[in-house]
Amino acid sequence: MLRKIFTSSLIIGLFVWNISFAASSSGYTKASKPELTLTVPDISIIEKAIENDLKGLTKKEKKKIKEFLVDYINSVKQEKAKPVNPRETKGADEGIEEY
Secondary structure: OHHHHHHHHHHHHHHHHHHHHHHHOOOEOOOOOOOOOOOHHHHHHHHHHHHOOOOOOOHHHHHHHHHHHHHHHHHOOOEOOOOOOOOOOHHHHHOOOOO
């Protein structure tokens, strides 16, 4: 009986370890805490931008929204970029064929 419990525990442990290892080595970067903290005026700028479809914003408001977006990009979980193989991009500069 003890042998069966030990064997089943070992199998379950290896299964859980394998899943956690696969999840940690997936093709994503780790998420981090954003550097910026949104204040009430910041949220009002975002609400104004959403209501007006990003039109009618001042240069200062546009700059602030860009800062928010850059901070968001840097803090969220992202797919890791795949390395580019130069052999695959060799014919990319040929352009569109004309018929």
